[in-house]
């Protein structure tokens with residue numbers, strides 16, 4: 318019996334799996350990149366994988382993006398100049414708006430015409446805040462033009478009518494001599510906008526109407542029928558998808574809606590326990606690993622939703638869009654309840670890195686993701702306080718990873734040491750991804766999840782070239798480091814030089830709790 322136990326124990330250690338708190342010292346790891354993959358078709362990482370989400374929630378729109386033309390905060394036609402410039406550097410491909418739960422209470426006609434005449438409403442989902450509708454369709458679509466990104470408009474199914482949705486599409490995209498196009502012209506916009514992405518409801522299994530998948534499928538078919546392609550604009554219609562582990566929702570939608578949708582959405586948050594989410598800034602090493610465990614569980618979730626979609630749609634015509642994801646912590650003390658304001662530490666950046674490393678693998682089906690949310694809400698890029706602005710660790714991670722946008726996904730092969738977190742989830746201590754841009758530049762991003770030990774990685778490429786390498790790193794002295802308005806540079810991207818390049822390989826030493834991106838030319 319004792320002998321059997323010893324054998325079992327030694328085989329567990331050999332696999333690199335250790336129990337919680339017993340961290341293995343990182344060994345040398347070899348990462349092989351297959352540059353010439355003859356069996357697989359080129360898989361491109363759509364730019365939209367790096368999408369954003371801005372809801373009428375807390376200070377995401379008001380105070381975050383929009384301060385109005387009369388504000389003392391420097392603005393361009395009402396948009397904060399500091400925020401706009403910082404966002405441009407992220408090369409944002411797509412922005413989802415106006416919600417979230419807000420979408421299914423939003424009536425777009427309240428947000429057009431002279432601002433002082435727009436009716437007010439109460440934002441019942443998010444703190445009962447009064448919404449004055451000063452940021453509406455024109456303000457959003459013009460903002461997307463300024464940012465140079467695609468708009469993703471999420472329309473109202475839960476409390477809106479088919480007519481209302483159909484007219485919104487006409488208002489935004491038609492160039493005809495038609496009632497809605499003429500109303501748009503009257504409101505100051507002569508030419509229609511291009512609006513590709515149209516969401517037909519949000520979380521209709523919950524805040525969007527508490528519907529069954531069968532009922533929603535029928536509604537989707539009806540609403541989508543009346544959303545037309547005007548004046549050369551081609552809509553990409555997105556059906557409301559499942560939350561996390563609700564595989565039945567995906568199954569029913571695929572069966573009953575099928576080809577009537579271009580994509581199906583999915584929401585997955587890195588949240589430990591909806592009742593006790595935990596502090597964004599006060600946590601220990603066990604919490605760090607538990608967060609990573611929950612974060613990487615998205616791989617199982619994506620895989621299962623993809624498998625269901627594959628059964629109904631083997632040619633992969635219908636996209637899967639993860640249009641809400643990210644960390645969700647307790648709201649910061651002293652902030653308005655329901656505004657979901659949270660700080661953002663190195664842990665959040667690590668979550669983003671592990672998430673993207675997984676997302677890239679599934680881009681054969683996964684066509685867009687939208688982190689929740691862009692400014693001042695949940696896992697944001699930017700926090701603002703009056704006229705001040707601070708960039709979060711997640712912002713820097715998005716900037717580091719921008720090189721993967723639109724590049725060819727390169728499969729990696731490696732074995733990582735693993736541990737079990739306090740919830741018995743398995744966490745690999747090394748996470749990595751690679752892609753090749755059109756000009757041949759290879760970007761390799763490596764995340765060392767280990768909070769104590771550095772990790773020596775040999776990147777082996779199946780060619781003879783000696784690459785010229787440049788690197789950047791995101792790390793900090795402690796796992797809970799974050800940027801504040803007083804200390805805005807505690808966590809930021811820095812130059813990284815801890816590597817050597819030989820013919821066909823690059824050797825790199827990753828410090829503990831760090832994310833490194835290398836460009837190989």
Ligand code: AHR
Pocket residue numbers: 372416417418419519520641689690695
């Ligand atoms: O992102 C915050 C909220 O989370 C969204 O409004 C909703 O769709 C989800 O439940």
